[in-house]
Amino acid sequence: MAILSYVCGMSVAPTPLHRITVSQIRARKNARSKLVCLTAQSAPMARLLDPYCDILLVGDSVAMTLYGMETTHTVRLSMMIEHAKAVMRASKRACVVVDMPFATCHESPALAFRHASRVIAETGANAVKIEGGQEIAPTIAFLVKHHIPVMGHVGLMPQALSALGGYHTQGADPRSAQKIVQDAQAIAQAGAFACVIEATYQHVADQITQTIAIPTIGIGASPQCDGQILVTDDMLGLCQQFSPKFLKRYANLAETIEAAVQNYADDVRQGRFPAAEHCSTHKDHRAPLPIKKHPIKNND
Numbered sequence: 571m572a573i574l575s576y577v578c579g580m581s582v583a584p585t586p587l588h589r590i591t592v593s594q595i596r597a598r599k600n601a602r603s604k605l606v607c608l609t610a611q612s613a614p615m616a617r618l619l620d621p622y623c624d625i626l627l628v629g630d631s632v633a634m635t636l637y638g639m640e641t642t643h644t645v646r647l648s649m650m651i652e653h654a655k656a657v658m659r660a661s662k663r664a665c666v667v668v669d670m671p672f673a674t675c676h677e678s679p680a681l682a683f684r685h686a687s688r689v690i691a692e693t694g695a696n697a698v699k700i701e702g703g704q705e706i707a708p709t710i711a712f713l714v715k716h717h718i719p720v721m722g723h724v725g726l727m728p729q730a731l732s733a734l735g736g737y738h739t740q741g742a743d744p745r746s747a748q749k750i751v752q753d754a755q756a757i758a759q760a761g762a763f764a765c766v767i768e769a770t771y772q773h774v775a776d777q778i779t780q781t782i783a784i785p786t787i788g789i790g791a792s793p794q795c796d797g798q799i800l801v802t803d804d805m806l807g808l809c810q811q812f813s814p815k816f817l818k819r820y821a822n823l824a825e826t827i828e829a830a831v832q833n834y835a836d837d838v839r840q841g842r843f844p845a846a847e848h849c850s851t852h853k854d855h856r857a858p859l860p861i862k863k864h865p866i867k868n869n870d
């Protein structure tokens with residue numbers, strides 16, 4: 571059952587009474603309404619995104635967006651678990667998927683199970699995402715058989731960046747294009763419930779979407795995919811350094827934050843903040859701290 575809600579005149583997604591399940595995501599293959607997916611790594615962001623998204627991905631892009639690391643290679647399982655817990659606490663409708671970090675799934679299916687089951691048990695998230703193609707398919711089959719839902723990730727796989735020779739669109743020649751298609755087919759056959767296709771040519775992504783039975787979620791792929799995902803910090807303009815062709819910026823939060831901080835610094839230096847209204851006097855003694863919602867002032 572769904573209740574259609576409207577906020578500020580803009581429609582938000584129908585609110586299910588429970589969190590969206592992986593079976594509901596899988597059932598959206600070829601649906602008219604595309605899957606809306608974004609990354610979320612903190613509680614405040616998850617709270618803001620949750621009403622609008624079908625999937626919140628706790629992506630290992632947290633390495634760059636929050637920690638200032640150069641690649642995703644240095645992300646540890648324990649970090650992903652803490653970020654996933656924060657996202658789970660602050661969301662109630664979206665299906666939450668957690669990235670398995672570099673080198674946690676490729677040694678053996680048993681080790682992958684140990685790591686992935688920790689993520690699910692400690693966070694309560696719906697599923698894990700694993701980068702890889704044909705070579706990881708037996709591991710995906712093992713996890714799915716043992717009740718761990720898996721989302722695949724093919725095309726440009728940031729965890730394989732050094733092997734891929736940098737951040738380039740994948741599948742330029744027919745052989746590498748065919749490999750990406752076969753990768754996606756292998757993980758779909760292994761039982762993944764959805765598959766991210768990152769940074770490949772439109773015709774390659776379309777061939778995948780047409781030939782696999784699970785939803786495809788594109789990032790730098792094709793509008794024909796069953797859904798789309800972007801890294802939230804990139805699309806909000808928080809991270810300005812990363813600007814690939816496929817990125818559409820929907821806001822420029824870096825500029826907004828900079829202006830607000832400049833305003834604050836001026837106020838403090840000029841003695842305008844705190845003002846009387848922000849200070850307690852003796853008569854406030856023992857009164858509970860009044861929490862007032864301040865309107866956000868413009869920057870002029």
Ligand code: KIV
Nearest residue numbers: 609629630631766801
């Ligand atoms: O880690 C991440 O944010 C991702 C997205 C790019 C899909 O894997």
